[in-house]
Amino acid sequence: MSSKKNDIALSNENKLETLEKVGTMLTFRPDIKVVDCTIRDGGLVNKSMFEDDFVRAVYKGLEASGVDYMEVGYKTSKKILSTAEYGTWKFCDEEDIRRIVGDNDAKIKISVMADAERTDYHEDILPKSQSVIDLIRVATYVNQIPTALDMIKDAHDKGYETTINLMAASTVGENELIEAITILAESEVDIIYVVDSFGSLYTENIRALMYKYLAITKPNHKQIGIHAHNNQQLAFANTIEALTLGANYLDSSIYGLGRGAGNCNTELLLGFLKNPKYHVRPLLQCITENFLPFMKNHSWGFDIPYMLTGQLNRHPQPAIKAMKTPDNIDFTEFYDSLIEDVD
Amino acid sequence: MSSKKNDIALSNENKLETLEKVGTMLTFRPDIKVVDCTIRDGGLVNKSMFEDDFVRAVYKGLEASGVDYMEVGYKTSKKILSTAEYGTWKFCDEEDIRRIVGDNDAKIKISVMADAERTDYHEDILPKSQSVIDLIRVATYVNQIPTALDMIKDAHDKGYETTINLMAASTVGENELIEAITILAESEVDIIYVVDSFGSLYTENIRALMYKYLAITKPNHKQIGIHAHNNQQLAFANTIEALTLGANYLDSSIYGLGRGAGNCNTELLLGFLKNPKYHVRPLLQCITENFLPFMKNHSWGFDIPYMLTGQLNRHPQPAIKAMKTPDNIDFTEFYDSLIEDVD
Numbered sequence: 001m002s003s004k005k006n007d008i009a010l011s012n013e014n015k016l017e018t019l020e021k022v023g024t025m026l027t028f029r030p031d032i033k034v035v036d037c038t039i040r041d042g043g044l045v046n047k048s049m050f051e052d053d054f055v056r057a058v059y060k061g062l063e064a065s066g067v068d069y070m071e072v073g074y075k076t077s078k079k080i081l082s083t084a085e086y087g088t089w090k091f092c093d094e095e096d097i098r099r100i101v102g103d104n105d106a107k108i109k110i111s112v113m114a115d116a117e118r119t120d121y122h123e124d125i126l127p128k129s130q131s132v133i134d135l136i137r138v139a140t141y142v143n144q145i146p147t148a149l150d151m152i153k154d155a156h157d158k159g160y161e162t163t164i165n166l167m168a169a170s171t172v173g174e175n176e177l178i179e180a181i182t183i184l185a186e187s188e189v190d191i192i193y194v195v196d197s198f199g200s201l202y203t204e205n206i207r208a209l210m211y212k213y214l215a216i217t218k219p220n221h222k223q224i225g226i227h228a229h230n231n232q233q234l235a236f237a238n239t240i241e242a243l244t245l246g247a248n249y250l251d252s253s254i255y256g257l258g259r260g261a262g263n264c265n266t267e268l269l270l271g272f273l274k275n276p277k278y279h280v281r282p283l284l285q286c287i288t289e290n291f292l293p294f295m296k297n298h299s300w301g302f303d304i305p306y307m308l309t310g311q312l313n314r315h316p317q318p319a320i321k322a323m324k325t326p327d328n329i330d331f332t333e334f335y336d337s338l339i340e341d342v343d
Numbered sequence: 344m345s346s347k348k349n350d351i352a353l354s355n356e357n358k359l360e361t362l363e364k365v366g367t368m369l370t371f372r373p374d375i376k377v378v379d380c381t382i383r384d385g386g387l388v389n390k391s392m393f394e395d396d397f398v399r400a401v402y403k404g405l406e407a408s409g410v411d412y413m414e415v416g417y418k419t420s421k422k423i424l425s426t427a428e429y430g431t432w433k434f435c436d437e438e439d440i441r442r443i444v445g446d447n448d449a450k451i452k453i454s455v456m457a458d459a460e461r462t463d464y465h466e467d468i469l470p471k472s473q474s475v476i477d478l479i480r481v482a483t484y485v486n487q488i489p490t491a492l493d494m495i496k497d498a499h500d501k502g503y504e505t506t507i508n509l510m511a512a513s514t515v516g517e518n519e520l521i522e523a524i525t526i527l528a529e530s531e532v533d534i535i536y537v538v539d540s541f542g543s544l545y546t547e548n549i550r551a552l553m554y555k556y557l558a559i560t561k562p563n564h565k566q567i568g569i570h571a572h573n574n575q576q577l578a579f580a581n582t583i584e585a586l587t588l589g590a591n592y593l594d595s596s597i598y599g600l601g602r603g604a605g606n607c608n609t610e611l612l613l614g615f616l617k618n619p620k621y622h623v624r625p626l627l628q629c630i631t632e633n634f635l636p637f638m639k640n641h642s643w644g645f646d647i648p649y650m651l652t653g654q655l656n657r658h659p660q661p662a663i664k665a666m667k668t669p670d671n672i673d674f675t676e677f678y679d680s681l682i683e684d685v686d
Contacts, residue, residue: 237580271654284674311614331627
């Protein structure tokens with residue numbers, strides 16, 4: 001392990017430049033999967049309190065647009081969060097999902113996210129034969145990996161496809177990150193995600209991470225995913241950079257709906273991909289009919305406070321709080337408060 | 344000429360991958376110049392009708408932030424556009440600029456843009472010794488290059504620094520573009536700009552253009568600039584990609600203010616550059632005090648119609664028109680109208 005780790009750390013600088021591009025702009029890669037997480041990540045904007053009609057419109061729109069997966073929400077323990085305080089899509093009971101998708105006879109697959117240490121996975125995740133869910137995505141910080149691995153094994157043994165989303169990669173030291181990816185590569189997981197939780201990564205950071213994830217996981221034949229945030233207006237750019245280097249699970253959300261600065265827009269991503277199975281038009285209809293009204297009561301997307309937490313590699317929480325009273329915001333004061341926190 | 348053209352066209356594909364990176368994330372390049380065009384490109388949002396206080400706040404903010412150039416507006420012929428219909432900053436008379444910057448004893452330099460065929464350059468551009476302007480930027484479509492070259496010669500002979508901004512590069516055929524850059528490289532101009540007028544270029548297109556501009560202009564020792572639009576949320580990403588490959592004149596605007604989807608945000612760009620002469624904080628104050636009030640009556644920035652014209656490599660004009668009545672907009676109808684226009 002330690003010699004492997006050193007090899008990778010030492011050769012990183014050189015090999016970065018020799019990563020081969022996968023495909024060109026005029027080809028399409030059939031291995032690409034778009035994972036729309038509008039309802040899941042967007043649930044961080046409204047405590048997952050989406051109306052059924054909204055979720056159904058997203059399902060219909062994504063299905064018509066050819067998107068591969070729809071992530072419908074979180075599988076959170078009801079012992080940890082209250083159903084009085086959070087909406088249906090924070091818990092994703094089987095009957096709630098079926099109320100929207102029936103038996104999901106469509107091509108689109110259904111995904112849920114399960115946070116490490118916040119999910120009663122033994123009880124709340126049914127055997128695949130009893131569920132309309134296809135993909136279980138385990139979100140974990142580096143220190144929660146032992147729990148995450150048990151969750152992955154549980155979901156895998158129950159018959160699901162699985163991903164592991166290693167959050168806040170930008171805050172993990174180089175050696176620790178290499179060790180973490182090495183351990184994840186040896187697990188049952190199908191897909192390992194590069195996650196830019198704070199929206200702090202520049203494109204060259206994405207390249208460096210992609211090299212690490214690809215180099216370490218190659219012997220285990222894992223696939224790589226990318227989940228980007230838009231704090232520095234780089235969510236789309238970083239997603240297509242990762243894609244060009246070999247990532248094939250691409251997270252996005254309609255109109256960028258997601259926590260804080262939001263995510264890579266699904267409609268931007270479909271516009272870039274050359275696979276004729278994808279269509280932007282159904283998403284435009286979904287946005288016009290559902291998202292424009294939704295925006296009147298909820299806000300997300302790039303703004304200065306999110307940019308500042310991104311530039312400083314900080315969790316967006318203080319920016320989200322500041323943006324709750326946009327009429328009184330003073331960006332200079334907000335910047336000063338962030339800098340003071342660091343000292 | 345024709346053999347040179349063929350060499351470049353043929354070797355383009357191979358050499359693209361061997362472009363050397365200039366600097367790393369932890370170094371700064373003293374050759375970098377940030378050209379803020381808030382008032383100039385932003386003038387396309389309000390017919391250049393900025394109040395003096397607004398322009399003065401931008402000047403003070405940019406000066407304090409260490410930005411290298413402030414573009415204060417256009418030098419448009421008053422025979423072509425009426426001073427009754429357009430504001431001061433569409434014409435930039437010497438006394439108007441001096442009302443804001445005095446003799447400009449600050450370090451920041453002053454720029455104006457002169458559109459080919461829309462400027463009485465012989466009369467309206469004074470000898471440098473009589474003007475507070477430092478840089479004349481000539482904007483030209485490829486078919487206007489003969490006029491643009493005469494404008495460059497005039498400005499150069501009068502003592503100014505000069506750039507040429509070859510607009511709508513995404514619509515010019517490969518051979519024509521190579522010929523155009525070759526001609527520009529042989530002129531008196533100091534800096535040649537890669538301009539993504541329609542916000543339609545992906546990062547790999549920027550790489551391909553950067554290769555062409557650098558390879559062709561190298562014998563003539565020209566510097567390369569980048570002017571990006573944010574139709575696909577790639578203005579910042581494309582700007583730092585061009586910078587990494589060797590561009591050193593970087594256009595941006597405060598809070599992205601500019602036509603349609605706007606430009607690369609100056610505050611994002613300064614956050615990326617590692618030169619200690621740049622400071623984000625004065626821009627945050629300028630945004631809070633001036634741009635947030637301005638936004639109540641003017642709109643710009645990424646939205647679906649701009650994305651669609653960008654994806655289709657079209658001028659943003661129909662999107663700007665559609666966004667004038669945002670409460671009635673139907674993105675699907677707008678998309679259909681664009682597609683019909685193409686047929």
